Amino acid sequence: MEDEGRQPLLLGAIALAVAIVVIGGFLILRGGSEAKLTVTSIPNDLTLTLDGQQVAASGELKVKKGTHTLTGERRGFQTYSTTFSADGDELAIKMYLYANSAEGREWTKNNPEQELELEREAGRQYDQTQQRLVAKYPIIQSLPFIGVGFKADYTSSKTDPNNPEAISVTILTYAPDAKEKALEWMQQNGWDPNTLDIVYSTVK
Template sequence: MEDERLPRLWLLSGVVVVILVVLVGGYLVFRGGAESKLTVRSIPNDLTLTIDGQPIAANGEVKIKAGQHTLKAERDGFETYTQTVTAKGGDPLSVKMYLYSNGPAGRTWTQNNPEQALEAEAEAGRRYDEIQRRLAAKYPVMRELPYVGPGFKATYGASKSDPKNPEAISLKIRTFSPEGRTKALQWIEGHGYDPATLDIVWTTS
């Protein structure tokens, strides 16, 4: 009887081993695939760069785990720039961390590094165009602006309620007659917009 059970035990043991190998191998493959390669290009090339608070090289490649990460670039004489990236599925990522001078040290660096400065300016233009496209999609009312109506003028500018957000705006309406506010609200509603959903800044001439 024991002799009959022995082959069965060996067979069962073999099946268990195969299952464990598949599970462990799948885990290792998944774990490895969860990492993404992040390529960073920075200007100035000697800025201080961190990811989630940990210093990394300003230029080059670094492996990051799946999820959201925060990059922060700083240098004397330049504006600090922060960008969030999301890694998933092991897909490679590419980020440009370009700073713009706001002090004497930055202006001196710009004069001494004209090629990098020109590249940074080109990136600034690209970023501006990209933000404008996203703003137009987020705030369709921008297509109507600037607009001058009976007793009011409508324009837009940086958000008053969220000034640090470059992708938020305020609808600025200046009235110059007693019925200007009423006419402006009628104009907004007539174009299918709900005034309650807009960040409106009212001024009176």
């Protein structure tokens, strides 16, 4: 009789254990399919959307694994969008908008601390961009350069103008054999002219 009374209890315990394992596994899997995203926004009252859905402008968000688009916008400021990939690791994104009208400039004037952070971020981005450009185009470190009959410098890319990290090397010539001299100068320094976007112009 005691065994008959224990059997329902044993079955109930087994069922409970199975339920705990199943629910626990579901929570682990669900948690593992998300990543933590920390967003810092300036202006702090901008409208922020994640994949088209409005979210808090600053703070922590839970995002599913995969590719997402974050967009910040506010009247008086340039709209900015960035696409990122969430793979389970923690992410941090700065949504910093820059004023493009009198209203935006007035806001930055009235919020000097946030404007200072914007300037710092702009400086950091510029430095990082320059580092990547130098790594991609070592010739930059020697520009501008004045040679025999030519002047070498660089500017934003003429063939890829929408790429902020592409350049064109400009060669201004003012002697008959200046182009050959410029090419010789590049080759002597180990730069392959065939890998550079070179724009020639002649002083008349």
